[in-house]
Amino acid sequence: MVDKWLAGVDLGGTTTKIAFLNECGEIQHKWEIPTDKSESGKHIIGNIAKSIDVKLEQLDVTKEKLVGIGMGAPGPVEKTRGIIYEAINLGWGEHTPLKDLIEMETGLPAVIDNDANCAALGEMWKGAGHGAKDLVCITLGTGVGGGVITNGEIVHGVRGAGGEIGHITVVPKDGYSCNCGKTGCLETVASATGVVRVAHEKLQSSTESSVLRDLESLGSKQIFDAAREGDSLALKIVDQLAYYLGLSLANLGNAVNPEKIVIGGGVSKAGKTLLDPVMNYFKRFAFPKVRTSTDIDIATLENDAGVIGAAWLVKNALH
């Protein structure tokens, strides 16, 4: 088994990332293919299987080299039977038997989980989690994803919707509408677009001068850059975001007391400019014992977290 590889797949709405990793979780080869959502996404799995075959052929390696295939998919998952309840972004119908489909197309044993859960497992295994068995991972990207790991296992809940940190309500009254159908979710104010939305609101509700007023297009990067330069309105926007995050993470921390909370995704590139104020609010809202034992850090794996976590699924299940 020494030289075997694990195949990790991070299935996204526009691109699918695929990687071969050794059993220590080190990426040996990685590449991307577009996700073909035409005809209700019926080509997606076949395309992945084909791409893996082509890559093996290019590398002059036989399929026996692969222990199995792990996949993170965008939607709530029933882990045991390997069913994805729904994947609106991919055009799939309800209760798609994803594990069976992958096994049929690739001829390899497959393990599936939700994509945000895979990112959390990736950070646990090879990233900022450094093997911590109790870990919460939050990804601030186009949306806000989350994964909760206790005692080394992802918390799935009764219908696969455990760890939906992005849909914790942080604005109970008059909040923005969320894609999930609710209002006031963390995702509406802490995703890449959410931060910009909060910024526009702050800019409109005051006359305070700010470098942000002169920008042609406003993104989370510009907001954090301005905050770093001491722009007072930008600092207020970051403070508002930190409040929402600190409050959510403290309440989550009070529920599961993880060793580490890892913040990933595009918005987390702000680093300390984000982390320091989040930590302040976290400490304010966390139960004393949680405050002193749960640490918060920025994710380290960036876009590779998903494929590494997906490969971990294989390692964990098939070994």
Ligand SMILES: [Zn+2]
């Ligand atoms: Zn929501």
